[in-house]
Amino acid sequence: MDWLKISVFTQKEAEEIVTALLMEAGAHGVSIEGDNENCAKGGLPWDYLSDEVLKKVPFCVAAFFPCDGNEETVLEDIRRRIGDVRGMDLGLPLGTLEVTTGVVHEQDWENAWKAYFKPVKISDFFVIKPTWEDYEAKKDEIVIEIDPGMAFGTGNHETTRMCVHLLEEYMEPGMTVIDAGCGSGILSVAAAKLDAKKIYALDLDPVAVQVTGQNAALNGCGDVIDVHKSDLLAQVPQEEKADIVVANIIADVVISLNSVAKQYMKVGGMYICSGIIDTRLEDVRKSIEAEGYKVIQIIQDGEWRAIACKYRG
Structure with a gap:
């Protein structure tokens, strides 16, 4: 093509x-x-x-x-x-x-x-390493091998870094996670390496679905990451209730997702959303609060914001 x-x-x-x-x-x-x-x-x-x-x-x-x-x-x-x-x-x-x-x-x-993508530490623990580069992990570092192919996402963008940081903060072993808009699969793989029991990785782009599946296998996480082509969360089983829903997308899509995500969340579950430019923060926050979530934390990196909130039921 x-x-x-x-x-x-x-x-x-x-x-x-x-x-x-x-x-x-x-x-x-x-x-x-x-x-x-x-x-x-x-x-x-x-x-x-x-x-x-x-x-x-x-x-x-x-x-x-x-x-x-x-x-x-x-x-x-x-x-x-x-x-x-x-x-x-x-x-x-x-x-x-x-x-x-x-x-x-x-x-x-x-x-x-390949000319621009080098190993980079994106959070307290995680290092993103392209498959074609050598890297020796230091103590306590968790390495994610990645080949983005044609999918969007090398892990070095501010919005991804913030999501990984919030996953590190709120993830517990054995949790079920939904990754809405999985891109190249970095957040799904990070959740798996933080000992999630099950991850649903979803994207409307079939290329992203293919690449996420490949990167899940590359990192030995294919058995816990279930990848689907999906409009928002449509392909998640209706009876599934996640501990965490993470969405690194854009403000308008986050607003559309707010009312949908809670249908697939446990009461008290965490909703992490990023991809929010600072000028849209209040729009997203108002939408989140109107849907019954309690905003717990807002972090920033440059002009971008990420929100962690709890679903109160």
Whole structure:
């Protein structure tokens, strides 16, 4: 399959916002290309940096969409979304927000991950290690082997790190966990390595379902991770009641999930949701509280927020 690559030139500070914009537009994956750490060398304010300087140290977020005949529609949608971002007072350097396009073959896209994906410690205990890299675990470290393939998720994004941190805090051995929007399966594998009894890993993207299954097997967790293509939690058995539901998605989908998740949770169970940009935190919090959850903890990493709450029944 050929893939439409849409690159948005921006600044490091706006990486999360641009990434969220592209994922909401339907991207099947993103990669970060370039570096701009030297842009503010000497303490120059961002507002004084010219476009010429920015172009010498390009930094962009590249997203990938299937070439299925809808390329022009996708491009128009992204340009509209970028126009909306330009009009917001975000207090962040956005860069040029120039958009470029290209077409890549699937194999080329898969290989692009390897240039940027290195072993990284993402929480108190967990280290994400790509399959093609060597890494010797230190004391108390738990290593997750991962090959994201065409699925979104290398574990190094702020939203994933926060979810793993909250799983470490609230998981107990023998729990049942639902991972809504499993991506490449990192949260499901983390739950398994924290001794979950059963994990339901769900995603609407069939590629994510395939990759999660492969990564579960790679980490020796295939026997406890049940992977399904699913719209929200539709493929979870109706009688199943989870101890934890974790959802690393986007704010609008979290809001849609709030009323559904409690149908599959034990009273007193924990609901962990992330992928929430700071400007949407109050919208998500109000929706959560309206559905009968009690917010226990809110954590932040950059512009992103994650919420841990308890279902009161």
